[in-house]
Amino acid sequence: MIEAKDISVSIGGVPVLHAESVRCNSGTMTALVGPSGCGKTTLLHCLGLLLPVDQGQILFNGKDVTKYNSSARRKFWCDHAAFILQDYGIMDEESIAFNVTMHASMFGRRFRGNRERLAKVLEQTGLQGREKELAGHLSGGEKQRLALARAVYKDAELLFVDEPTASLDAVNRKKVFHLLVKFALSGRTVIVSTHDSEMINACGAKYEVGSNSSLHNPSSTDLTGNMGETL
Numbered sequence: 001m002i003e004a005k006d007i008s009v010s011i012g013g014v015p016v017l018h019a020e021s022v023r024c025n026s027g028t029m030t031a032l033v034g035p036s037g038c039g040k041t042t043l044l045h046c047l048g049l050l051l052p053v054d055q056g057q058i059l060f061n062g063k064d065v066t067k068y069n070s071s072a073r074r075k076f077w078c079d080h081a082a083f084i085l086q087d088y089g090i091m092d093e094e095s096i097a098f099n100v101t102m103h104a105s106m107f108g109r110r111f112r113g114n115r116e117r118l119a120k121v122l123e124q125t126g127l128q129g130r131e132k133e134l135a136g137h138l139s140g141g142e143k144q145r146l147a148l149a150r151a152v153y154k155d156a157e158l159l160f161v162d163e164p165t166a167s168l169d170a171v172n173r174k175k176v177f178h179l180l181v182k183f184a185l186s187g188r189t190v191i192v193s194t195h196d197s198e199m200i201n202a203c204g205a206k207y208e209v210g211s212n213s214s215l216h217n218p219s220s221t222d223l224t225g226n227m228g229e230t231l
């Protein structure tokens with residue numbers, strides 16, 4: 001569970017978030033929604049400790065992590081978090097397998113990850129059989145799916161996702177959709193900044209950035225919204 005409590009952020013002296021509070025529960029996919037420029041990405045970055053807040057707190061499983069220094073933040077990212085951000089964070093000069101597993105020997109790029117898990121996530125993201133291809137040769141949509149494959153392979157407790165369906169066709173949108181839903185249903189905390197109405201409908205909780213109000217607060221018996229229907 002990750003939570004923002006009354007956080008405010010200014011960028012370049014311009015207020016972007018004002019006293020925002022949102023709680024993202026485990027086992028749930030939470031949508032950060034609202035018009036372009038309202039601060040969805042900024043809030044996502046604050047929750048992921050990628051951007052410091054000026055006021056308020058970020059709580060991870062109830063623990064105040066707001067003032068973590070750079071080494072504590074690095075450990076938080078390494079141990080608990082996975083990100084699919086707008087630039088996808090793909091290393092173009094590396095293979096697909098390396099980008100997913102982040103494992104290779106220093107010399108010769110010999111594969112050292114978990115082969116079974118790698119094959120499974122590539123299958124789930126429609127990249128099966130392409131382990132050895134250079135990531136730089138992939139299209140934008142394929143890179144987006146590769147970023148998702150990496151996040152699922154890591155199996156992190158927290159998954160931060162910015163516009164996961166932005167450059168995908170209908171078939172791949174559905175694939176990404178199902179994968180994120182399954183991931184949340186397995187007990188993970190998934191936070192998605194999105195304009196995609198189908199994606200928003202699949203989320204168990206929705207928070208309108210800038211309105212200071214949750215659109216839907218999941219009760220204990222309805223932690224997943226209509227995620228089950230999506231599967």
Ligand SMILES: Nc1ncnc2c1ncn2[C@@H]1O[C@H](COP(=O)(O)OP(=O)(O)OP(=O)(O)O)[C@@H](O)[C@H]1O
Nearest residue numbers: 011012016034035036037038039040041042043193
């Ligand atoms: N690095 C930056 N420098 C200056 N202004 C910024 C920066 N990052 C964000 N902003 C401003 O903060 C506001 C919120 O941006 P943010 O990207 O969080 O919005 P968003 O809701 O995610 O938008 P979109 O739906 O278009 O992606 C915008 O007005 C944007 O111009």
